[in-house]
Amino acid sequence: MPIRTSRHGPGRIRPSEITPKDVWLDRRTLLRNAGFGLAALAAPAAFWPRLAHARRKFDDLVKSKWTVDEEPTSLDDITSYNNFYEFGTGKGDPARYSGDFKPLPWSIRVGGECEKPGVIDYEDLIGSFGVEERVYRFRCVEAWSMIVPWAGIQLDRVLARFQPTSKAKYVAFETVYRPEEMRGQQRGFLDWPYVEGLRIDEAMHPLTLLAVGIYGEELPNQNGAPVRLVVPWKYGYKSIKSIVSITFTETEPPTTWNIQAPHEYGFYSNVNPERSHPRWSQARERRLGGGLFAKKIATLKFNGYEEEVGPLYAGMDLIRHH
Numbered sequence: 001m002p003i004r005t006s007r008h009g010p011g012r013i014r015p016s017e018i019t020p021k022d023v024w025l026d027r028r029t030l031l032r033n034a035g036f037g038l039a040a041l042a043a044p045a046a047f048w049p050r051l052a053h054a055r056r057k058f059d060d061l062v063k064s065k066w067t068v069d070e071e072p073t074s075l076d077d078i079t080s081y082n083n084f085y086e087f088g089t090g091k092g093d094p095a096r097y098s099g100d101f102k103p104l105p106w107s108i109r110v111g112g113e114c115e116k117p118g119v120i121d122y123e124d125l126i127g128s129f130g131v132e133e134r135v136y137r138f139r140c141v142e143a144w145s146m147i148v149p150w151a152g153i154q155l156d157r158v159l160a161r162f163q164p165t166s167k168a169k170y171v172a173f174e175t176v177y178r179p180e181e182m183r184g185q186q187r188g189f190l191d192w193p194y195v196e197g198l199r200i201d202e203a204m205h206p207l208t209l210l211a212v213g214i215y216g217e218e219l220p221n222q223n224g225a226p227v228r229l230v231v232p233w234k235y236g237y238k239s240i241k242s243i244v245s246i247t248f249t250e251t252e253p254p255t256t257w258n259i260q261a262p263h264e265y266g267f268y269s270n271v272n273p274e275r276s277h278p279r280w281s282q283a284r285e286r287r288l289g290g291g292l293f294a295k296k297i298a299t300l301k302f303n304g305y306e307e308e309v310g311p312l313y314a315g316m317d318l319i320r321h322h
C-alpha cells in the first residue's frame with residue numbers, strides 16, 4: 001500500500017516540487033507576452049477563470065503523511081476536465097462558466113444532532129485548523145482518474161468543534177444555491193441544491209478531507225471553491241463542492257445522484273472494481289493527462305485505500321450496499 005510519509009518529511013513544499021504547475025505558469029506567461037489576450041478568449045475553456053481572478057497561496061503548508069507516492073496530474077488537467085453541474089454538464093463548462101462565481105466571503109452552517117450548532121467562517125476554518133497538503137488518488141465513476149495535491153483540513157477536526165451527539169449517525173452536506181452565478185442551476189439537470197452524505201465513521205475517518213486548495217493555492221471555482229469535500233476511497237461524486245451546510249443526522253441523508261438514478265448510484269459509492277456500473281467499467285480507469293489512447297490501468301478496491309478504510313465495512317455486502 002503506497003501511502004507514505006512525504007519524501008521530504010513534514011515541512012514546507014519546495015517550489016521545485018511543483019513542476020506541472022511551473023510548466024503551466026510558463027505557458028501563461030508566454031501567452032501573455034505574445035499578446036495572446038484575445039486569443040485566450042477563444043482558447044480552451046481552461047484559460048478563462050484563471051485569467052479572471054487571483055487565488056491566495058497557502059504559506060507554511062505542511063505535508064501530510066496521508067500522501068500517495070505517485071506523480072501528480074498537471075494543474076491544467078485537474079482544472080480543465082471537471083464535473084460541476086452547477087456550471088453545465090460538459091467537462092469544459094465548469095472552467096468556462098465559473099468565472100463570475102464569488103467564493104469569498106464564505107461560511108458554512110453546521111447543525112443537526114450536535115451540542116454546539118453554529119457557523120464557521122472560511123477565514124476561521126483555514127486559520128484555526130491548519131491546512132495540510134495531501135496527494136490523493138481521485139477516481140470518477142466515469143472511469144477517469146487523477147492524482148491531486150489537495151490542500152485541506154481533516155474533516156474530523158472541524159466536526160469535533162460542534163460536538164456531535166450520540167444520535168449523529170450520518171453527516172449531510174449541501175452545496176450553495178446561487179442560480180444567478182451558477183448558470184446550470186437555472187436548468188433542471190439535477191434537483192438543486194446538490195446534496196451528499198457520509199456515515200459518521202466515514203466522515204470522521206482521517207482520510208476524509210475538507211479541501212480548500214490544490215497545488216498550494218486556493219481552489220479554482222471549477223474545482224469547488226472555496227471549500228469542498230474529498231473522500232478518496234469513494235467515487236468522485238461523493239466529493240461535494242462549494243459546501244454551505246453540514247448537518248449531523250440520525251438517519252441516512254438523501255444524496256443527489258442516488259435521487260437522480262437510484263439503480264446506478266447507491267449511498268456508499270465506494271470505489272469497487274467488482275461492482276459494475278451500467279455505463280462505465282469500474283474495473284479499469286484512464287489517468288487524465290495520458291491522452292485518450294493511453295493504456296488503462298486497473299482500478300483498485302477502495303481506490304487503493306483498502307488497508308485504511310476496509311475495516312469500516314467489515315461484514316457488509318458491498319455489492320448490495322454499493
Ligand code: MTE
Pocket residue numbers: 078081082083084085086139140141175194222223224235236237238239240241242
Ligand atoms: N459537487 C457539486 N456540487 N456538483 C457537481 O456536479 N460533481 C461531482 C463532484 N462534486 C459535482 C460535485 C463529480 S461527478 C465529480 S467526478 C467530482 O466532483 C469532480 O471533481 P473535480 O471537478 O474537482 O475533478
